[in-house]
Amino acid sequence: MTSDVPSPRDEPVTLAAIAARAGVHVSTVSRALTPGANGVSPATAQRIRALAAELGYQRDPAATTLRTGRSSIFGVLVPRLTDFVLARIYEGLDAAAARHGYNTFVANTTDDPALRRERLEELLARRVAGIVLGDARLDGDDLVKILARRNIPYVLVSRRLTGHLSVTTDDLLGGRLAAEHLLQLGHHCVGVAAGEPYASTGVERTTGFVRRYAEAGFPLPPEYVLPSRFDTAGGHAAGAALLDLDPRPTAIFAVNDTAAIGVIGALREHGLRPGSDVAVVGYNDIPVAADMPVPLTTVHSPMFEMGQQAMGLLIDRLHGRRVRSKRLRPHLIARDSTLGD
Amino acid sequence: MTSDVPSPRDEPVTLAAIAARAGVHVSTVSRALTPGANGVSPATAQRIRALAAELGYQRDPAATTLRTGRSSIFGVLVPRLTDFVLARIYEGLDAAAARHGYNTFVANTTDDPALRRERLEELLARRVAGIVLGDARLDGDDLVKILARRNIPYVLVSRRLTGHLSVTTDDLLGGRLAAEHLLQLGHHCVGVAAGEPYASTGVERTTGFVRRYAEAGFPLPPEYVLPSRFDTAGGHAAGAALLDLDPRPTAIFAVNDTAAIGVIGALREHGLRPGSDVAVVGYNDIPVAADMPVPLTTVHSPMFEMGQQAMGLLIDRLHGRRVRSKRLRPHLIARDSTLGD
DNA sequence: TGGTGTCGCGCAAACGTTTGTGTAACCTCG
DNA sequence: CGAGGTTACACAAACGTTTGCGCGACACCA
Secondary structure (H helix, E strand, C coil): CCCCCCCCCCCCCCHHHHHHHHCCCHHHHHHHCCCCCCCCCHHHHHHHHHHHHHHCCCCCHHHHHHHHCCCCEEEEEECCCCCHHHHHHHHHHHHHHHHCCCEEEEEECCCCHHHHHHHHHHHHHCCCCEEEECCCCCCCCHHHHHHHHCCCCEEEECCCCCCCCEEEECHHHHHHHHHHHHHHCCCCCEEEECCCCCCHHHHHHHHHHHHHHHHCCCCCCHHHEECCCCCHHHHHHHHHHHHCCCCCCCEEEECCHHHHHHHHHHHHHCCCCECCCEEEEEEECCCHHHHCCCCCEEEECCHHHHHHHHHHHHHHHHCCCCCCCEEECCEEECCHHHHCC | CCCCCCCCCCCCCCHHHHHHHHCCCHHHHHHHCCCCCCCCCHHHHHHHHHHHHHHCCCCCHHHHHHHHCCCCEEEEEECCCCCHHHHHHHHHHHHHHHHCCCEEEEEECCCCHHHHHHHHHHHHHCCCCEEEECCCCCCCCHHHHHHHHCCCCEEEECCCCCCCCEEEECHHHHHHHHHHHHHHCCCCCEEEECCCCCCHHHHHHHHHHHHHHHHCCCCCCHHHEECCCCCHHHHHHHHHHHHCCCCCCCEEEECCHHHHHHHHHHHHHCCCCECCCEEEEEEECCCHHHHCCCCCEEEECCHHHHHHHHHHHHHHHHCCCCCCCEEECCEEECCHHHHCC
16 A cells, blocks of 8 residues: 555645745756756756656646636547547647656547537637647638737647648649549549538548549539538438439449448448449448458558647647648559459 | 738638737637636627628637637547447447537557557547547456546547447347347358457357357357457358368357358358358448348437437536446348348 | 956735625615 | 525636746866
8 A cells, every 4th residue: 555646635636835944945846857958057957857757747738827827728620520630630749748747638620610610719728738630620710810819829630721731631642633533443423422511521531532533534423422411321312313314324433431331231221232333432441341241442541640740740830840731642542342252 | 803801811710819909918819719708798798799701710720729728629549440339430420429529530550569558648648538448358448547646537449448438239139139130030050250269259259149048948168169360261261161061050149240251152162052052141331232142131229319418428427427338239130131032 | 356247045016816804885774 | 674595696716737047056168
């Protein structure tokens, strides 16, 4: 029962407590414990640090924030963490933040404009050091305007917005890769589950795809490009609609894997098999894609790295370093959902 | 350009600012803005509240926490948010917390004892109002001991620990349901991807399953019950090992859906089809389960509700109300991965 | 040796809030 | 009408930290 943990009984271990025991002023302790130490001799600094470690001192974040007006927290806004892609990106963000001594505070916005506005205000009230926006909107995003106006450091991730710092995959290229693959397999009548119109991911993947098909001499009729929610149900609905078209598409590109699985569900309801009857291509390469009964052809994107790099850029920006947006390179992984078995 | 948002230029709107404009003392403003208002006349309270609203006042959480020693944040510890089940539970937790005016602060622990210990200390340093533990361990969990010893309000979710407040599904029953289903289909030689030995979820689902089979007169040989990680890769590995047994099991129960999909991947590598060649049962009913090329038979568990109820219990406990652990009722959903097509 | 510079540390104020205590003014009632 | 009680507010301290300022002590150099 020896206390490896500071015992709960004694008075809280604050700067003052350490100062008392060390026989110095509290301000000296504060300086000794601050990495950019100045105005304190190496000897006493060492002594104080040892004492602090021994007592298990932990800086009170509330007091620090109150005094400095800044906290060591980054706010993260995402549509929803149940989307594997965002959850994985968040892990990357958090890991990178931790490496630099920061924490992250994440909030789901469900892509609801009012809610994200509200959540942002909460984050700002907590004096976050910066904001990671995972739910940027193409339809006149007011959040980025607020951030820019108030001069809050921020970075976009996953979704792009011209004129704003971001880390994404090269979605135009990703879309082209999907198209290229299906063209090579001889598909000329294809459909797209295009995602939400306010998300650059869906829009650009679709654009890249459609352009490549147009270049190949097979422009897609508008009704073969359907907006869709990003979840399984959304993909299912879009897939069902696409399969009812005449002529029926021989291949379907869904702008994310979860929706692609929904499309596969719709195929089943039509008595069709993915790969052999209708080719299906997804996007992101989430882990389940490879292990499904019919493995999913998909465009692999480095989600964890995307998160890490976004956080890296944000921290660089915070330190006044010059930063530039990044587009990570995706690549296609062909599996049975297009190759057949 | 009229400011719907408090313009950034002016001095920050604090209690003092409101007090000055209202011609009262700051303490009066504080009391007027506190729900359990006392010692302030209804008239001035109303006047102050109107003024606060007009100025867009937001209470500074750092100052409040510093003064009161408590924040309006609940800490949430989960193994990883990329696990859909935990992400969904978290959404339930957060939604319920928001309804009561609280925020949540979530941290991934990757089931690493050292890391979760570290994360917990960070949360406690932030003076969280309570802790939700989503990664309780059966192998002598030191975190719950710390929480109990320091008298921090907490609740377990997803995983159980006898003697500690928790909200889970009835995993013993869930395991039985899976067994019952496979027995009815005539499977007598079955395998289990049992999950991590330190997680009550996997252990109890396995126990329920194994017991039912023993009762039916088909006790499982130990080598047919394999520990496994909870992710797709873990399920894949366990599945591959089970399929190499002689005699080969005609059905496999995986204690969560993600692992079940991994098992399906292993089946494919063996040239086997789920449902027709080997039956597969998962657990949780994550959304993709229903839409896979061969839809997955699984035990549905109410993840969102689990989160909501856990948070509800924690808040009740905080308010000194008597609370009891809950086990939510799961039910089996039969699909093609056991019924064939 | 005296003037100048640097170093190490103490002092005190401030961040915005909550809350116990003090104190006028008012109401009530015998 | 005066004693006792209540109401409505002001006052001030405190939470733990950071940081500009001041002041001795010491070193250095001419």
